[in-house]
Amino acid sequence: MIFGVPLQALLGQLMLGLINGSFYALLSLGLAVIFGLLRVINFAHGAQFMLGAFTALLLAKHLGIGYWFALVLVPLLVGLFGVIIERTMLSRLYKLDHLYGLLFTFGLALTIEGTFRYFFGSSGLPYSAPAALQSPPVNLGFMVLPRYRAWVIVASLIVCLATWVLIEKTKLGAYLRAATENPTLVQAFGVNVPLLLTLTYGFGVALAALAGVLAAPVYQVSPLMGSNLIIVVFAVVVVGGMGSIMGAIVTGYALGLAEGLTKVFYPEASNIVIFVIMAIVLILRPAGLFGKEA
Amino acid sequence: MAHPTSGPAAGPQIREIRSAGTIRMAIPLVALAAALIAPFWFYPIFVMKFLCFALFAAAFNLLLGYTGLLSFGHAAFFGGGAYFTAHVVKIWGLTPELGLIVGTLGAAALGLVIGAIALRRSGIYFTMITLALAQMFYFFCLQAPFTHGEDGLQLGPRGHLFGVIDLGQAMNLYYFVLAVVLIGMFVIWRFVNSPFGMILRSIRDNEQRAISLGYSVQAYKLGAFVMSAALSGLAGGLKALVFQLATLTDVAWQMSGEVVLMTLIGGIGTQAGPVVGSGVFIALQNNLATSDFPVTIIMGVVFMVCVLVFRRGIVGNSLPRASGGRLG
Numbered sequence: 001m002i003f004g005v006p007l008q009a010l011l012g013q014l015m016l017g018l019i020n021g022s023f024y025a026l027l028s029l030g031l032a033v034i035f036g037l038l039r040v041i042n043f044a045h046g047a048q049f050m051l052g053a054f055t056a057l058l059l060a061k062h063l064g065i066g067y068w069f070a071l072v073l074v075p076l077l078v079g080l081f082g083v084i085i086e087r088t089m090l091s092r093l094y095k096l097d098h099l100y101g102l103l104f105t106f107g108l109a110l111t112i113e114g115t116f117r118y119f120f121g122s123s124g125l126p127y128s129a130p131a132a133l134q135s136p137p138v139n140l141g142f143m144v145l146p147r148y149r150a151w152v153i154v155a156s157l158i159v160c161l162a163t164w165v166l167i168e169k170t171k172l173g174a175y176l177r178a179a180t181e182n183p184t185l186v187q188a189f190g191v192n193v194p195l196l197l198t199l200t201y202g203f204g205v206a207l208a209a210l211a212g213v214l215a216a217p218v219y220q221v222s223p224l225m226g227s228n229l230i231i232v233v234f235a236v237v238v239v240g241g242m243g244s245i246m247g248a249i250v251t252g253y254a255l256g257l258a259e260g261l262t263k264v265f266y267p268e269a270s271n272i273v274i275f276v277i278m279a280i281v282l283i284l285r286p287a288g289l290f291g292k293e294a
Numbered sequence: 295m296a297h298p299t300s301g302p303a304a305g306p307q308i309r310e311i312r313s314a315g316t317i318r319m320a321i322p323l324v325a326l327a328a329a330l331i332a333p334f335w336f337y338p339i340f341v342m343k344f345l346c347f348a349l350f351a352a353a354f355n356l357l358l359g360y361t362g363l364l365s366f367g368h369a370a371f372f373g374g375g376a377y378f379t380a381h382v383v384k385i386w387g388l389t390p391e392l393g394l395i396v397g398t399l400g401a402a403a404l405g406l407v408i409g410a411i412a413l414r415r416s417g418i419y420f421t422m423i424t425l426a427l428a429q430m431f432y433f434f435c436l437q438a439p440f441t442h443g444e445d446g447l448q449l450g451p452r453g454h455l456f457g458v459i460d461l462g463q464a465m466n467l468y469y470f471v472l473a474v475v476l477i478g479m480f481v482i483w484r485f486v487n488s489p490f491g492m493i494l495r496s497i498r499d500n501e502q503r504a505i506s507l508g509y510s511v512q513a514y515k516l517g518a519f520v521m522s523a524a525l526s527g528l529a530g531g532l533k534a535l536v537f538q539l540a541t542l543t544d545v546a547w548q549m550s551g552e553v554v555l556m557t558l559i560g561g562i563g564t565q566a567g568p569v570v571g572s573g574v575f576i577a578l579q580n581n582l583a584t585s586d587f588p589v590t591i592i593m594g595v596v597f598m599v600c601v602l603v604f605r606r607g608i609v610g611n612s613l614p615r616a617s618g619g620r621l622g
Contacts (some may be wrong), residue, residue: 041418098418099364100601103558106551106599114590229548235426237405238419268437275430279411281425286414 005264011143017217019149021213021256022156023049025249025278027233028240030165030207032248036180037200040090040101046230047109048205050076052212053221054116057127067130067213075206081206086198094197109260116223125219152214160208160249168247176200235278240290247290264274321566326476333468339536342468344576345475346533351556352482353509354526358554359563360486361518362498364421366550367408367428368384368526373445373545375401375527376534380447381440390453390461394474394531401527402520404431404467404518409519414510423549432545449534459564461535483565485521494518513563555593561607571610 027045034042042048042172055074059065065073085108093100128134129148137146167173178192179186187193212226219225255274262273269276281289327357332341350372357363379397382388408431412423435441442448452461461467485491497504497511505511534540552575560571580590580598600607 017493021510035418039418041422089598092602096605099421100605102418102421103363103554104598104601106554107594109599110551110590110594112594114588114592114594118588118591157481188337215352227547231429234422238422238426272430275426275433278426279425279430284413 005193007144010264013264014257015143015145015149015260017257017260017263018153018253020151020259021253023215023229024236024256025160025235025252025254026156026207026211027229028248028252029160030204030211031233031237032240032242032245033163033167033207034195034201034204035242037176038090038094038101039098040093040105040201041098041234042201042204043105043230044104044109044112045105045204045208045233046226046228047112048078048082048208048226049215049229050111050116050221050223050226053082053127053216053219053225054120054212054223055209056213056216057125057221060127068216069214071210074137077172078209078212079202079206083202086201090201091194093107098108100240105142109230113223113227115187119222122222122224124222124225127216127221129217148217152218155214156211159207161275163207164245188247211213232274235274238272239278239281239288241288243288244290251289325566325569329472329476331474333465338464338468340576342471342536342579343533344573345471346529346536347553347572347576348555348569349475349478349532350526350529351560351572352479353522354406354553355557355562355564355568356482356486356525357518357522358557359567360491361494361515362500363519364554365412365424365519365522366421366547366554367412367426367431368406368522369547370428370431370551371401371405371523371526372463372530372533372549372553373435373540373542374404375530376540376544377441377447378527379436379531379533380449380540383453384447384449385440389457390455390470390535393535394528397531398524398528398536401530402524403525404527405520406516409523413515413519418441420554425550428545428550429547432542432547435542435545441540441542444542446539447534452535452538464528467536470590471536474528474533476529477568482525486565490514490517504600552593555597555600557607558605559596559607561610561613562605562611564607564613567609568606574608 027049029046031042034040034045037164052074055077056067056070059070060067060071088103089100093104107216115185133148133151137144138150139145175186175196179191183193215225236251236255237248237257240247242248255277258277259270260275263270329341329345350368354368357365375397378400379390379393382396383390383393383524401519403468408424408427411427412420415423436443438448452467454460455466455470459466459470461470486494493504493509493514496507497509497514501511529542533544556571557568558571559574560569561567578592579589582592604611
């Protein structure tokens with residue numbers, strides 16, 4: 001017992017918090033990558049997350065494609081969708097005020113969600129985890145851990161770290177960071193910056209879709225699963241500051257844990273705790289925990 | 295800065311300036327005449343809904359069009375105003391005009407808190423923070439007992455204005471709503487064209503220069519934010535009186551999106567734009583309500599099309615290209 005709460009319940013909620021935190025981290029990572037180079041806040045990120053989950057569901061239903069294959073195929077498909085959107089429409093807005101990018105992607109989010117609601121209704125659809133991850137749960141001695149949840153945490157950590165390495169440690173990442181600082185100069189050095197922008201958006205969208213596939217067995221697959229999540233992720237991004245990739249990742253997990261803890265000790269406040277933390281951070285440290293003053 | 299913001303596009307500016315003066319005088323008079331006789335042609339509730347949203351969009355435009363701040367959390371003020379007004383009228387049993395005053399002041403107080411926090415950051419962060427704080431208010435309303443959760447706060451009989459005029463009569467209610475909306479519009483017009491409004495525009499067009507001229511930019515922005523919130527609350531309170539209902543729909547983020555769209559359709563930073571935009575939007579929504587085709591898809595597509603090719607909106611496109619203006 002800790003503060004009158006059974007250890008089992010506490011750890012269970014912390015585990016759920018860590019799961020939520022995994023999705024916050026993956027999504028805020030994608031937002032930060034896109035924002036870093038394109039200066040666009042991708043409001044459609046939640047809708048693309050939902051699109052990932054639905055694509056996995058539909059692939060399984062109509063083509064019999066299983067979870068593991070979907071994990072690779074879905075990000076590619078949805079990422080391609082993002083590339084097409086960027087090439088045909090979003091790229092026209094770069095020269096304008098940044099607010100237009102936000103408004104455009106908001107419209108995109110409404111369109112995607114509206115379409116799925118029209119065809120599939122608002123209720124959630126089940127998507128089962130692959131057999132290898134279903135049973136039995138792992139007994140860690142102090143708590144019982146369902147296998148799929150453990151997998152989500154491990155997978156999201158791997159993806160987050162891989163993205164960090166890609167951006168901070170590779171040649172391609174160096175181009176990306178250089179183009180963030182000064183696109184004109186990088187273009188003068190012969191790097192195809194418009195292509196880099198397209199690929200970056202595609203990559204960010206693919207990350208959202210991957211998170212969607214990971215989330216499909218945990219949450220119910222529904223057209224609205226992304227829209228409420230994305231507002232929380234915005235708050236995460238404000239707390240972390242979008243200047244740093246690592247900042248986005250760490251903040252995502254930390255706020256997920258904070259939310260889990262609140263569910264144990266003061267459940268009424270559990271769905272506003274992240275916003276409260278955001279407000280406090282803004283008052284004490286307006287640039288965000290990891291952000292540079294901009 | 296790597297990504298240049300849009301400057302004013304060069305275009306024919308002198309064109310039609312002389313006739314514009316006469317037109318500018320004539321349009322409000324024609325609109326006023328139309329508003330006075332509208333309930334004889336259209337269903338009064340429909341026209342009143344349009345009036346409430348026109349005031350809401352105009353209040354929102356005060357912030358986006360004249361200060362250059364995009365708030366994605368205005369549903370909190372609109373819905374907050376609706377809840378405050380409904381609470382005062384229903385639970386405290388006071389008259390409708392007192393309800394509106396409390397709704398307006400309550401929304402202003404809410405605007406002061408949200409504005410003070412959100413204005414710690416600027417640009418795109420400001421937008422995300424307003425959205426997040428409004429969502430927090432939404433969750434608060436979802437759980438707080440006084441909002442009655444999913445059922446909403448339902449009002450009984452409409453009551454008597456100043457304790458005398460019966461608002462249960464459709465025409466009495468209509469002209470009361472029209473009068474309040476006109477007062478609200480007049481306040482916005484006065485505000486925008488006051489020295490205060492001029493400073494707001496200078497902040498919008500060149501914040502650094504406004505700072506170097508010695509203006510306390512943050513205080514002016516907060517002033518505009520509170521003003522916009524208060525008038526949004528007034529619009530929300532009116533809406534609660536008209537529909538006898540304050541619900542979670544009024545505080546949900548979709549409402550914030552709708553008011554952005556109305557302003558965008560009509561023309562950001564124009565006086566008449568929000569009114570025209572809300573008219574188009576309400577008409578569209580009303581027509582689609584009878585079909586089973588979802589409004590959300592239409593809204594989303596209209597949003598994308600407006601941003602891509604129709605950024606100046608209906609009113610903005612009909613005016614000679616204005617000088618200045620970061621948006622539109």
